[in-house]
Amino acid sequence: MKIVLVTNIVPPYRQAAYGMLACLARARDPYGEFHVICTHHHEPQRSWPILTGEFTQTILPGAKIPLGENRTIAINFGLERALDHAWPDILILAGFGAAQWQAHLHARKHNIPTIVQFDGWAGSDAAYQNPLRNYIRHRMIAYARNCIAAGENGYDWFIHFGKAGTDTLIAPIPPSFTSPDHQPDFDDRPIDLLWCGRPTLSKGFDTFLEIASQLHRNGTAKNIRVVGANHHDGIADRLSSMGLSAVTKLVENVTPLNLPALYQQAKLCLLPSLNDAYGVTVIEAIACGSVALASNRVGCARDVLGSTEILPCKILPAWIDVATRLLRDQATWQKTQTAQHSRITRNNPAHHAETLWQACLMATRRTEAA
Numbered sequence: 001m002k003i004v005l006v007t008n009i010v011p012p013y014r015q016a017a018y019g020m021l022a023c024l025a026r027a028r029d030p031y032g033e034f035h036v037i038c039t040h041h042h043e044p045q046r047s048w049p050i051l052t053g054e055f056t057q058t059i060l061p062g063a064k065i066p067l068g069e070n071r072t073i074a075i076n077f078g079l080e081r082a083l084d085h086a087w088p089d090i091l092i093l094a095g096f097g098a099a100q101w102q103a104h105l106h107a108r109k110h111n112i113p114t115i116v117q118f119d120g121w122a123g124s125d126a127a128y129q130n131p132l133r134n135y136i137r138h139r140m141i142a143y144a145r146n147c148i149a150a151g152e153n154g155y156d157w158f159i160h161f162g163k164a165g166t167d168t169l170i171a172p173i174p175p176s177f178t179s180p181d182h183q184p185d186f187d188d189r190p191i192d193l194l195w196c197g198r199p200t201l202s203k204g205f206d207t208f209l210e211i212a213s214q215l216h217r218n219g220t221a222k223n224i225r226v227v228g229a230n231h232h233d234g235i236a237d238r239l240s241s242m243g244l245s246a247v248t249k250l251v252e253n254v255t256p257l258n259l260p261a262l263y264q265q266a267k268l269c270l271l272p273s274l275n276d277a278y279g280v281t282v283i284e285a286i287a288c289g290s291v292a293l294a295s296n297r298v299g300c301a302r303d304v305l306g307s308t309e310i311l312p313c314k315i316l317p318a319w320i321d322v323a324t325r326l327l328r329d330q331a332t333w334q335k336t337q338t339a340q341h342s343r344i345t346r347n348n349p350a351h352h353a354e355t356l357w358q359a360c361l362m363a364t365r366r367t368e369a370a
Contacts (some may be wrong), residue, residue, distance in 0.1 A: 162314030
């Protein structure tokens, strides 16, 4: 089976899964392969390298139009040529960009079954609604043999768009690294609060600083770490004005391999995001034994957090109360850590690859039966 996936980039949290999927394709068929076609060389505001592995990869040339933060529109060239060269048995369309729409039209023209994969959900998608996007999505989803969501919210989103539940699978996103075996205890985690990611308004960084400031003033947060911040973008001045300079260390972007050492030092990792399709930070923090708190606008929150750990975006007293209780009560922290860790057992590359593979098999069987 020749499987081709069209996406923007290969992120670190999917590299291992894609390699495993390539091995599954080759194991079934000596001519089997898994090939990724990317529309971008990199993602804005990320320091990720171009990643490959057991799978092969084509990066399309083209122009990029920035839309702010880490969003761009890619105008690519050569997709038809790449698809004609690969001649896939199955096309996986990850997202709904211009290249994915072009690949969808190619698939219809050549009667190639498609699978639509989308990590978002209704809450994360609300800011980007327009009639054209809705038309494209309805058409791509209707033609797709199967759909793959990242979590329960995404599953519901596909159902809303008219896909049958039996045709929609869930492939939770793995961490960007191999989960460490060792989980330090509460007393061995010197960092009280951790921020990890882009320090932007949509990610809730302003809210994080307000939470950190109040927790510091009430004597709860004495060691704060901000990972992913540029020392020259004014954050140091903001920390100073909020009285956080002495207790906060800024760390610029680090590679995925260096993330576990940071997560393992933290008691709490906060993601008060205003708009987050999935929230890989939550999964990575839990994988390293940190306790995660996330807003109700984070896609994975419903799947892996308890109800008391999912908080309204900007209702600061709720965040202060829960964070204070966890930082002052080691038994509650330990109980929460154990519960969260038990909910991410499917967030691993092997499960992700197997789900993609099962979707391909389902699509193939439906095509043969038609």
